[in-house]
Amino acid sequence: MHRKKIILDLDTGIDDSIALAFAALSSEVELLGVTGTFGNVDTMTGVRNALDVLALVGRTDVPVLAGKTCSLAQEQFCRHAESARIHGENGVGQANLPRSPRVVEKEPAVDFLIRMMNEYRDGLTIVTTGPLTNLATVLLRDPLLHTWRGQVVMMGGALTVRGNVTHFAEANIAQDPEAAKIVMESGLSVTMVPLDVTMRSRLRSSDAERWRSSGSDVGRLFGCMLDYYIANTLGADETYIHDPSAIVCALHPEYFTILPFHMTVETEGVDRGRTVVDHRRLRDRNPATKVCLDVDAGQVERNLANIW
Ligand code: BDR
Ligand code: CA
Numbered sequence: 001m002h003r004k005k006i007i008l009d010l011d012t013g014i015d016d017s018i019a020l021a022f023a024a025l026s027s028e029v030e031l032l033g034v035t036g037t038f039g040n041v042d043t044m045t046g047v048r049n050a051l052d053v054l055a056l057v058g059r060t061d062v063p064v065l066a067g068k069t070c071s072l073a074q075e076q077f078c079r080h081a082e083s084a085r086i087h088g089e090n091g092v093g094q095a096n097l098p099r100s101p102r103v104v105e106k107e108p109a110v111d112f113l114i115r116m117m118n119e120y121r122d123g124l125t126i127v128t129t130g131p132l133t134n135l136a137t138v139l140l141r142d143p144l145l146h147t148w149r150g151q152v153v154m155m156g157g158a159l160t161v162r163g164n165v166t167h168f169a170e171a172n173i174a175q176d177p178e179a180a181k182i183v184m185e186s187g188l189s190v191t192m193v194p195l196d197v198t199m200r201s202r203l204r205s206s207d208a209e210r211w212r213s214s215g216s217d218v219g220r221l222f223g224c225m226l227d228y229y230i231a232n233t234l235g236a237d238e239t240y241i242h243d244p245s246a247i248v249c250a251l252h253p254e255y256f257t258i259l260p261f262h263m264t265v266e267t268e269g270v271d272r273g274r275t276v277v278d279h280r281r282l283r284d285r286n287p288a289t290k291v292c293l294d295v296d297a298g299q300v301e302r303n304l305a306n307i308w
Contacts, residue, residue, distance in 0.1 A: 003030040004251060005123055007116060009067070009109075010243075011130030011172075012049035013040025013087035014229040018203075019129055019243035020050060021222065022307050024059040028251050032116060032124070033063045035109035038077040039130040039175050041091035043069045046130075047104050049091050055100035056218050064102070067109030067134040071176035082165075086232045093228030095221050113138045114145065122149035125250050129155045129243035131172050136179035139186050146187050155246040156180065157194040157263075157275030159291055169273025170195050173265060177273045181265040184275070184289055192263060192291045193246045194275065197256060201241040201297040205230060207305055219308040241300055248300050249292060257294035262287040 006029050010016040023029045034054070036047035047066045054062050070077040088094040105112070113134060116124060128135060132154065139145055156172035157180075163169040173180045183190060203226060212223030230239045249256055262281035266274040281287070 001027060003028060004125055005030045005032055005120060006250060007033050007035060007113065007124065007126050009035045009037060009126060009128040009130060009134055010046060010050060011037050011039030011041065012046040012053070013083065013091045014093050014225050015241070015243040016040065016129050017049060017053045017092055017225060018222065018304070019247050020053050021057050021218070022244050022304060023127070023247050024054060024057050024062065025307060026251070031059070031062050033065060033112060035065050035067050035113060035134055037067045037130040037134050038069055039172065040083045040087045042077055042079060043067060045091055049097070051100040051102050051104065052097040055102065056097060056221065060100070060102055063105050065105045065107055065109040065112045068137055071131060071133055072136060072178045073176070086229070088228060093225040095225050095228070097221060109134050110137045110141060114142050117145055117148050117150060120150060124150040125153060126150065127153045127246050127250050129172070129246055131175035132156070132179040132183045133176045136176070136182040139182055148188060150189070151250070152183070152188050152190040153193060153246050153250040154190060155193045155198065155243050157192050158196060159194055159275060160196050160293065161199065163273070164195060166273065168266070168271040170275070173275055174273040177265050177267045180275070181267055184263045184265055187288050190263070190289045191249060191253070191258060192275065192289065193249050194291060197292045197295040198242040198245045199240045200295055201245060201300040202238040203230070203241055203301070203304060205237040210305070211308060214308045216308055222308070241304065244304055245295070245300055248303050252299065255296045255299040256292040258290045258292050260287045260290045263289040263291065
Protein backbone atom coordinates (compact mmCIF):
# COMPACT_ATOMS: atom_id res chain seq x y z
CA MET A 1 0.00 0.00 0.00
CA HIS A 2 1.20 3.52 -0.79
CA ARG A 3 1.75 5.28 2.52
CA LYS A 4 1.39 9.04 2.83
CA LYS A 5 4.47 10.87 4.10
CA ILE A 6 3.31 13.01 7.02
CA ILE A 7 4.87 15.35 9.57
CA LEU A 8 2.65 16.25 12.52
CA ASP A 9 2.92 19.65 14.18
CA LEU A 10 1.20 19.38 17.56
CA ASP A 11 0.51 21.16 20.86
CA THR A 12 0.15 17.77 22.47
CA GLY A 13 -2.98 17.82 24.58
CA ILE A 14 -5.54 15.01 24.66
CA ASP A 15 -6.99 15.20 21.14
CA ASP A 16 -3.52 15.84 19.68
CA SER A 17 -2.39 12.65 21.47
CA ILE A 18 -5.25 10.67 19.93
CA ALA A 19 -4.36 12.12 16.51
CA LEU A 20 -0.70 11.20 17.04
CA ALA A 21 -1.45 7.64 18.14
CA PHE A 22 -3.86 7.19 15.24
CA ALA A 23 -1.29 8.42 12.69
CA ALA A 24 1.57 6.47 14.29
CA LEU A 25 -0.40 3.22 14.11
CA SER A 26 -2.01 3.74 10.70
CA SER A 27 -0.83 1.52 7.87
CA GLU A 28 -1.69 4.42 5.53
CA VAL A 29 0.88 6.79 7.10
CA GLU A 30 4.65 7.07 6.90
CA LEU A 31 5.28 9.34 9.88
CA LEU A 32 8.49 11.28 9.20
CA GLY A 33 8.52 13.30 12.38
CA VAL A 34 6.64 15.19 15.06
CA THR A 35 7.26 18.87 15.66
CA GLY A 36 6.02 20.50 18.83
CA THR A 37 4.44 23.83 19.50
CA PHE A 38 2.73 25.62 22.40
CA GLY A 39 -1.02 25.92 22.95
CA ASN A 40 -2.78 23.31 25.06
CA VAL A 41 0.50 23.10 27.01
CA ASP A 42 3.90 24.77 26.74
CA THR A 43 6.15 23.47 23.98
CA MET A 44 8.43 21.33 26.15
CA THR A 45 5.51 19.64 27.93
CA GLY A 46 3.96 19.03 24.52
CA VAL A 47 7.05 17.36 23.06
CA ARG A 48 7.46 15.32 26.26
CA ASN A 49 3.88 14.09 25.83
CA ALA A 50 4.56 13.29 22.16
CA LEU A 51 7.64 11.23 23.12
CA ASP A 52 5.61 9.33 25.72
CA VAL A 53 2.68 8.68 23.36
CA LEU A 54 5.06 7.40 20.67
CA ALA A 55 6.75 5.09 23.19
CA LEU A 56 3.35 3.82 24.33
CA VAL A 57 2.39 2.86 20.78
CA GLY A 58 5.80 1.35 20.04
CA ARG A 59 6.99 4.02 17.61
CA THR A 60 10.29 5.11 19.15
CA ASP A 61 11.68 5.41 15.62
CA VAL A 62 9.81 8.68 14.96
CA PRO A 63 11.89 11.80 15.69
CA VAL A 64 10.36 14.48 17.93
CA LEU A 65 11.56 18.07 17.59
CA ALA A 66 10.78 21.14 19.68
CA GLY A 67 9.46 24.23 17.92
CA LYS A 68 8.60 27.81 18.78
CA THR A 69 7.67 28.47 22.37
CA CYS A 70 5.36 31.45 21.93
CA SER A 71 3.37 33.34 19.29
CA LEU A 72 4.94 35.77 16.81
CA ALA A 73 3.46 38.75 18.65
CA GLN A 74 4.44 37.70 22.19
CA GLU A 75 7.64 37.11 24.10
CA GLN A 76 6.29 34.46 26.37
CA PHE A 77 3.63 31.79 26.32
CA CYS A 78 0.99 32.08 28.98
CA ARG A 79 -1.20 29.00 29.28
CA HIS A 80 -4.95 29.63 29.46
CA ALA A 81 -6.74 28.24 32.52
CA GLU A 82 -9.23 26.73 30.09
CA SER A 83 -6.48 24.59 28.50
CA ALA A 84 -5.50 23.22 31.89
CA ARG A 85 -9.14 22.46 32.64
CA ILE A 86 -9.80 20.65 29.33
CA HIS A 87 -6.49 18.81 28.91
CA GLY A 88 -5.39 18.54 32.55
CA GLU A 89 -2.32 20.05 34.18
CA ASN A 90 -0.02 17.63 32.31
CA GLY A 91 -1.90 17.99 28.99
CA VAL A 92 -2.93 14.32 28.86
CA GLY A 93 -5.87 14.35 31.28
CA GLN A 94 -3.66 13.56 34.30
CA ALA A 95 -2.94 10.10 32.84
CA ASN A 96 0.33 8.66 34.11
CA LEU A 97 1.94 7.85 30.79
CA PRO A 98 5.10 5.75 31.21
CA ARG A 99 8.07 8.10 30.75
CA SER A 100 9.89 7.46 27.49
CA PRO A 101 13.67 7.36 28.00
CA ARG A 102 14.05 9.17 24.67
CA VAL A 103 14.81 12.88 24.52
CA VAL A 104 13.86 15.50 21.99
CA GLU A 105 16.14 15.80 18.92
CA LYS A 106 18.82 18.51 18.95
CA GLU A 107 17.67 19.94 15.61
CA PRO A 108 15.07 22.70 16.07
CA ALA A 109 11.64 21.93 14.59
CA VAL A 110 11.77 24.87 12.16
CA ASP A 111 15.13 23.67 10.74
CA PHE A 112 13.72 20.16 10.40
CA LEU A 113 10.61 21.42 8.58
CA ILE A 114 12.73 23.49 6.18
CA ARG A 115 14.99 20.49 5.52
CA MET A 116 12.06 18.11 4.93
CA MET A 117 10.15 20.58 2.75
CA ASN A 118 13.23 21.01 0.57
CA GLU A 119 13.80 17.27 0.41
CA TYR A 120 10.18 16.46 -0.46
CA ARG A 121 9.07 19.27 -2.73
CA ASP A 122 5.60 17.79 -3.31
CA GLY A 123 5.32 14.35 -1.73
CA LEU A 124 4.85 15.51 1.84
CA THR A 125 1.84 16.49 3.95
CA ILE A 126 2.25 18.62 7.05
CA VAL A 127 -0.68 18.19 9.43
CA THR A 128 -0.96 20.92 12.06
CA THR A 129 -3.16 20.61 15.14
CA GLY A 130 -1.92 23.62 17.07
CA PRO A 131 -1.09 27.27 16.34
CA LEU A 132 0.70 27.85 13.03
CA THR A 133 3.78 29.53 14.49
CA ASN A 134 6.30 26.90 13.36
CA LEU A 135 5.07 26.95 9.77
CA ALA A 136 4.88 30.76 9.65
CA THR A 137 8.46 30.91 10.96
CA VAL A 138 9.53 28.51 8.19
CA LEU A 139 8.05 30.90 5.61
CA LEU A 140 9.62 33.97 7.23
CA ARG A 141 13.02 32.25 7.38
CA ASP A 142 12.96 30.72 3.89
CA PRO A 143 10.69 32.76 1.58
CA LEU A 144 11.57 30.44 -1.33
CA LEU A 145 9.35 27.86 0.36
CA HIS A 146 6.32 29.91 -0.69
CA THR A 147 6.60 27.87 -3.88
CA TRP A 148 6.58 24.55 -1.99
CA ARG A 149 4.12 22.15 -3.62
CA GLY A 150 3.36 19.82 -0.71
CA GLN A 151 0.13 19.86 1.28
CA VAL A 152 -0.76 21.47 4.59
CA VAL A 153 -3.81 20.13 6.42
CA MET A 154 -4.59 22.24 9.46
CA MET A 155 -7.11 21.79 12.24
CA GLY A 156 -8.28 25.25 13.10
CA GLY A 157 -10.56 28.13 12.36
CA ALA A 158 -14.32 28.46 11.98
CA LEU A 159 -16.15 29.69 8.92
CA THR A 160 -19.90 29.13 9.30
CA VAL A 161 -19.98 28.56 13.06
CA ARG A 162 -18.85 30.70 15.98
CA GLY A 163 -15.43 30.31 17.58
CA ASN A 164 -14.64 28.36 20.72
CA VAL A 165 -12.38 30.94 22.39
CA THR A 166 -14.15 34.12 21.40
CA HIS A 167 -17.34 34.51 19.44
CA PHE A 168 -15.18 34.62 16.29
CA ALA A 169 -11.94 32.80 17.03
CA GLU A 170 -11.07 29.12 17.27
CA ALA A 171 -8.32 28.16 19.76
CA ASN A 172 -5.46 27.29 17.37
CA ILE A 173 -5.91 30.48 15.36
CA ALA A 174 -6.53 32.59 18.49
CA GLN A 175 -3.15 31.50 19.89
CA ASP A 176 -1.31 33.15 16.97
CA PRO A 177 -3.48 35.04 14.46
CA GLU A 178 -0.44 36.67 12.79
CA ALA A 179 1.12 33.26 12.09
CA ALA A 180 -2.16 31.90 10.74
CA LYS A 181 -2.51 34.91 8.44
CA ILE A 182 1.02 34.38 7.05
CA VAL A 183 0.28 30.72 6.32
CA MET A 184 -3.19 31.33 4.85
CA GLU A 185 -1.93 34.06 2.52
CA SER A 186 1.32 32.28 1.63
CA GLY A 187 0.18 30.51 -1.53
CA LEU A 188 0.84 27.10 0.07
CA SER A 189 -1.81 24.48 -0.53
CA VAL A 190 -3.65 24.61 2.79
CA THR A 191 -6.77 22.61 3.64
CA MET A 192 -8.50 24.00 6.67
CA VAL A 193 -10.33 21.51 8.91
CA PRO A 194 -12.37 23.95 11.00
CA LEU A 195 -14.87 23.64 13.84
CA ASP A 196 -17.58 23.51 11.15
CA VAL A 197 -16.66 19.87 10.58
CA THR A 198 -14.79 18.81 13.72
CA MET A 199 -17.86 19.54 15.87
CA ARG A 200 -20.03 17.27 13.71
CA SER A 201 -18.07 14.12 14.53
CA ARG A 202 -18.11 12.55 17.98
CA LEU A 203 -16.12 10.24 20.19
CA ARG A 204 -18.22 8.69 22.93
CA SER A 205 -17.90 7.15 26.38
CA SER A 206 -18.62 3.82 24.68
CA ASP A 207 -15.43 4.31 22.60
CA ALA A 208 -13.46 4.98 25.80
CA GLU A 209 -14.97 1.84 27.32
CA ARG A 210 -14.07 -0.25 24.24
CA TRP A 211 -10.52 1.15 24.15
CA ARG A 212 -10.11 0.33 27.84
CA SER A 213 -11.43 -3.20 27.45
CA SER A 214 -8.94 -3.93 24.63
CA GLY A 215 -6.76 -5.21 27.48
CA SER A 216 -3.65 -3.28 26.40
CA ASP A 217 -1.94 -0.53 28.42
CA VAL A 218 -2.33 1.84 25.53
CA GLY A 219 -6.09 1.16 25.26
CA ARG A 220 -6.52 1.63 29.01
CA LEU A 221 -4.57 4.90 29.13
CA PHE A 222 -6.25 6.37 26.07
CA GLY A 223 -9.65 5.30 27.43
CA CYS A 224 -8.91 7.30 30.60
CA MET A 225 -7.70 10.29 28.57
CA LEU A 226 -10.85 10.24 26.45
CA ASP A 227 -13.09 10.06 29.53
CA TYR A 228 -11.27 13.08 30.98
CA TYR A 229 -11.70 15.00 27.72
CA ILE A 230 -15.40 14.13 27.44
CA ALA A 231 -16.04 15.22 31.04
CA ASN A 232 -14.32 18.59 30.47
CA THR A 233 -15.63 19.47 27.02
CA LEU A 234 -19.10 18.51 25.85
CA GLY A 235 -19.99 16.21 28.75
CA ALA A 236 -23.11 14.09 28.25
CA ASP A 237 -21.07 11.07 27.17
CA GLU A 238 -19.53 12.47 24.01
CA THR A 239 -17.09 14.99 22.64
CA TYR A 240 -16.00 16.60 19.38
CA ILE A 241 -13.28 15.14 17.14
CA HIS A 242 -11.01 18.10 16.48
CA ASP A 243 -7.38 17.07 15.84
CA PRO A 244 -7.90 13.47 14.67
CA SER A 245 -10.23 14.86 11.96
CA ALA A 246 -7.21 16.54 10.36
CA ILE A 247 -5.42 13.19 10.03
CA VAL A 248 -8.54 11.56 8.60
CA CYS A 249 -8.88 14.47 6.15
CA ALA A 250 -5.24 14.15 5.05
CA LEU A 251 -5.81 10.45 4.34
CA HIS A 252 -9.41 10.53 3.13
CA PRO A 253 -10.43 13.93 1.77
CA GLU A 254 -13.33 12.15 0.05
CA TYR A 255 -15.15 11.98 3.43
CA PHE A 256 -15.29 15.80 3.44
CA THR A 257 -17.02 18.48 1.39
CA ILE A 258 -14.16 20.83 0.58
CA LEU A 259 -14.55 24.18 -1.13
CA PRO A 260 -11.79 26.46 -2.46
CA PHE A 261 -11.68 29.99 -1.00
CA HIS A 262 -8.97 32.61 -0.64
CA MET A 263 -8.79 32.50 3.15
CA THR A 264 -7.25 35.04 5.48
CA VAL A 265 -7.30 35.85 9.18
CA GLU A 266 -8.43 39.00 10.97
CA THR A 267 -5.72 40.31 13.28
CA GLU A 268 -7.38 43.48 14.62
CA GLY A 269 -10.42 44.35 16.72
CA VAL A 270 -13.11 42.16 18.23
CA ASP A 271 -12.80 39.55 15.52
CA ARG A 272 -9.04 39.07 15.99
CA GLY A 273 -8.36 35.42 15.15
CA ARG A 274 -11.38 35.03 12.88
CA THR A 275 -10.82 33.01 9.69
CA VAL A 276 -12.61 34.70 6.79
CA VAL A 277 -12.71 34.65 3.00
CA ASP A 278 -10.46 37.45 1.76
CA HIS A 279 -12.92 40.02 0.33
CA ARG A 280 -10.11 41.59 -1.73
CA ARG A 281 -9.70 38.35 -3.66
CA LEU A 282 -13.30 37.30 -4.32
CA ARG A 283 -12.80 37.51 -8.10
CA ASP A 284 -9.39 35.80 -8.18
CA ARG A 285 -9.32 32.30 -9.62
CA ASN A 286 -7.71 29.14 -8.18
CA PRO A 287 -7.34 29.75 -4.46
CA ALA A 288 -4.55 27.77 -2.81
CA THR A 289 -6.60 27.49 0.39
CA LYS A 290 -9.58 25.18 0.81
CA VAL A 291 -12.07 24.76 3.61
CA CYS A 292 -13.88 21.63 4.79
CA LEU A 293 -17.51 22.60 5.24
CA ASP A 294 -19.20 19.26 5.72
CA VAL A 295 -18.17 15.74 6.64
CA ASP A 296 -19.45 12.20 6.61
CA ALA A 297 -19.12 12.02 10.39
CA GLY A 298 -19.78 8.27 10.47
CA GLN A 299 -16.64 7.64 8.40
CA VAL A 300 -14.47 9.74 10.73
CA GLU A 301 -15.95 8.03 13.78
CA ARG A 302 -15.45 4.55 12.30
CA ASN A 303 -11.79 5.35 11.56
CA LEU A 304 -11.21 6.18 15.21
CA ALA A 305 -13.34 3.53 16.83
CA ASN A 306 -10.77 0.73 16.78
CA ILE A 307 -7.31 2.28 16.85
CA TRP A 308 -5.74 -0.30 19.22
C1 BDR B 1 -8.22 22.91 19.02
O1 BDR B 1 -7.81 23.56 20.23
C2 BDR B 1 -7.10 22.67 21.05
O2 BDR B 1 -7.55 22.77 22.37
C3 BDR B 1 -7.36 21.29 20.52
O3 BDR B 1 -6.25 20.45 20.74
C4 BDR B 1 -7.60 21.52 19.05
O4 BDR B 1 -6.40 21.54 18.35
C5 BDR B 1 -9.73 22.94 18.92
O5 BDR B 1 -10.18 24.25 18.83
CA1 CA C 1 -4.37 20.71 19.30
